[in-house]
Amino acid sequence: MTMPFDAEDELDDAALLARYAAGDAAAARQLTLRLTPRVFAHALRLLGNRAEAEDVAQEALIRLWRIAPEWRAGEAKVSTWLYRVTANLCTDRLRRRKSVPLDDAPELPDPAQGAEDGLQQQARASALQQALGALPDRQREAVVLRHIEGLGNPEIAAIMNIGPRAVESLIARGKRALTEMLAGRRNELGYHDD
Amino acid sequence: MTDDPDFLDDFFAAARKTRPEPGADLLARVQADALAMQPVAGARAAPARPGLWAQIVAALGGWPAVAGLATATVAGVWIGVAQPAGLADSLSAVLYGSETLSVDPIGAFDLVLLEG
Missing domain, CATH: 1.10.1740.10 (RNA polymerase sigma factor, region 2, helix turn helix motif)
Incomplete structure (x- = not known):
């Protein structure tokens, strides 16, 4: 259809x-x-x-x-x-x-771009999804709403029924954990130390 | 560990660019639900309970009946208050005639009882 x-x-x-x-x-x-x-x-x-x-x-x-x-x-x-x-x-x-646990290999769509850039985007998106899966539920929700859905903190606070400060705290802790998880895969994901 | 503040932003940007899209099957299921659960057109346009005045008008038979009733009322009041001489005379002639008419319903009733 x-x-x-x-x-x-x-x-x-x-x-x-x-x-x-x-x-x-x-x-x-x-x-x-x-x-x-x-x-x-x-x-x-x-x-x-x-x-x-x-x-x-x-x-x-x-x-x-x-x-x-x-x-x-x-x-x-x-x-x-x-x-x-x-x-x-x-x-x-x-x-x-x-x-x-969440799926080890999250199911995400094939990259729209066929070039190497598209593959790298896909690899990063996949790695992020895997790391998100390891976060506590509320941190994952707050980070996704803020940084992937692009919502502002007041709306996230309304969605999650918490105060704006609690939203900030969840996002900060979530991002810190994500950074730690993803930093170990820098080379694999196309980051090369100069 | 990286200190690059943009490090995560690359990942978020990658996630936004590769947003997972729903399959046609899911869209078809959702649309079928939407149509199946949709309120019938016009069902929610049902009028609220009519007010007291609307109920009185309806009880009297609608606006035409109310207009007729109002006209008759005004005419009655006018006749009662103004009593135009000509109208009073002619009405007397119509209603009572020029001679007195005697009616004796009881007498006829007695006759029926006697015969029965």
Whole structure:
């Protein structure tokens, strides 16, 4: 099945959700194309497993479809709500795994670039994902939201239901641990000491 | 250990560039859920409970009935207050005629009982 990725940004998420709740089938399609990649990518970053990330993405969006008629624009951003629901679903799965570690070889897409540069990007992304998997859950979530999803600390605080200072602390500790883990692989990942 | 502050940034940039995309199968599943769970068009446009005045108007039979009732009320008040002489005379003639009409329903009733 092919779907054109033509979701437009003319309407913000909340306006589109209101149209969805009013029975607009085109809004259902647009929301699917707009939100699924975001939710799926975030779940994959937190879980490191594609099949589980797909299940989480589907479940998170089912919850959005269910709450759509009661959604009140202006109270919360749709994306904030979705990140929170996604993280909670991921946390549940991680708890169920208990001592089973994240996949050693995280499933990430083939690099879009075919050149050596693309391979290096892929290798670094893969190494980062592996290191993220070794972080405590909350540190991983905070670092991913800040440095991969590109969100600001106030929104991260809202998503994680903690204060901005706690967000800063989680990110700082997470980055310190990541640096330690990745520094040992500098040469392997294309960094050469001058 | 590295002291390069940009060291991690390279990794984050690499992660952003290689964002995992959902497969067509997942998109199809999500869209099917969205359509299956979508509220029916117009279902949420159901009007709220009507107010007291709207209920009174409805009970009287709608706005045309209210207009007719208002007209009759105003006419009644006008007739009662103004009592135009001509109208009063002609109304008396129409309602009561020029002669007195006597009616005795009880008498007829007794007759039926006697016959029955």
